[in-house]
Amino acid sequence: MQHFLLSSAARTLSLKKVFKMGEDAAYRTFCELRWPETEGEAVCPRCGCVETYNITSRRKFKCVACHHQFSVTSGTIFASRKLSFTDLLAAIVIFVNGAKGISALQMSRDLDVQYKTAFVLAHKLREAMALEDAGQVLEGEVEVDGAYFGGHVRPANAKKNRRDRRLVINQSGKRQVVVVGRERGGDSMVTVAKSEAKGGEIISAAIHHMSTVHADEASHWDDLHAKFDTRRINHSLAYSDGYACTNQAESFFSRLRRMEVGTHHRIAGRYLAAYAAEASWREDNRRVDNGSQAMTVAAAAMEAQVSRKWAGYWQR
Known part of the structure; x- marks a missing residue:
């Protein structure tokens, strides 16, 4: 009998699929992970109001009640991100696909980013994983x-x-x-x-x-x-x-x-x-198949608050 990890059931998400979906679809994925109760519709993190305006030019939202402006990653472990949503999702897929982990150097080469960026991003994902315990x-x-x-x-x-x-x-x-x-x-x-x-x-x-x-x-x-x-x-x-x-x-x-x-x-x-x-x-x-692994890590990262350890790590 074929081992699960060698079967097609273990491969439900690939880098090819991530890059083919485009930035809009990747952005929508993060919205649905951040606000699953409202099927991806924004909820104000400050007052909890479900009525918001879309600021499409900057991918931000404005609360009708308190006028607070926020993005899908505001207040999460990905706050103040500079990578595109496609690159963030690709980084998560690369990270979970490593059976024995993946080095920050390899991730920096795969994503064409600085080593510092890959190092901090990988540790943010580990911090989100640790919250399960x-x-x-x-x-x-x-x-x-x-x-x-x-x-x-x-x-x-x-x-x-x-x-x-x-x-x-x-x-x-x-x-x-x-x-x-x-x-x-x-x-x-x-x-x-x-x-x-x-x-x-x-x-x-x-x-x-x-x-x-x-x-x-x-x-x-x-x-x-x-x-x-x-x-x-x-x-x-x-x-x-x-x-x-x-x-x-x-x-x-x-x-x-x-x-x-x-x-x-x-x-x-x-x-x-x-x-x-x-x-x-x-x-x-x-x-667990790699697609479910990636979504689990991404959902944990969107639920985690801003990292006290890794936010601004290189700036001390």
Whole structure:
């Protein structure tokens, strides 16, 4: 039987379709994503009035009640955009089509924009993706695990000056751990912390008390037994014993590692949480066609407020 990702059902939107639809159709798509309740008819973000004038020369609206002027991207994560709506939609399609992510450099070449533009745009999309985890509760069979990223110490040039890096953990002080909680056949959520124990406390607080939790034999997971029906697997003996396993969590880390090695090359530091959230979203939506993925990300971006972190990023 053919794998879903290899079938035509997984390909419902392409760059060719985006550029053939034109600027007017792309603009209409963003209007329908911003105001789905009114089928794309503008609603004033200030007073909520549904009666507006169209300022067609500038693609803006004017509220009848409060006379506030606004555009379809006003107050969203795309506020103050300079790219055309066609390019924005194409950027989203390019972004979701990357199975292991896409680098800002490649996106800048595909869209013919500056690297800075592609870098900020990609991170805005990751921020919109991460909003899905807000207030999330994991239920059912939940697997938890952690993996460390960053803190690499380059070996000294001369052999006499080299140290055994296995003997001293986190020599640089920059190593962080990504901890994931993942429902079997469902959603996942991630957090970044200095230690797996602290990250595990955050994830366990978001798990329903009636859930069954699977974890490895690390001692900091012992506290799970007091809260949940907990099953443990000793990876030195087996990866799955028919009773417990964390293979779904390991699948997430496999994707994140390959994003780091093959696409982004460095995801540690202050951006690690953003890349982890992206990998979590990609794992959760891996069986969804790319057209639905693109519309989901675009809708999340239109619902998100102006980014406090990425608006005016290069201007500090």
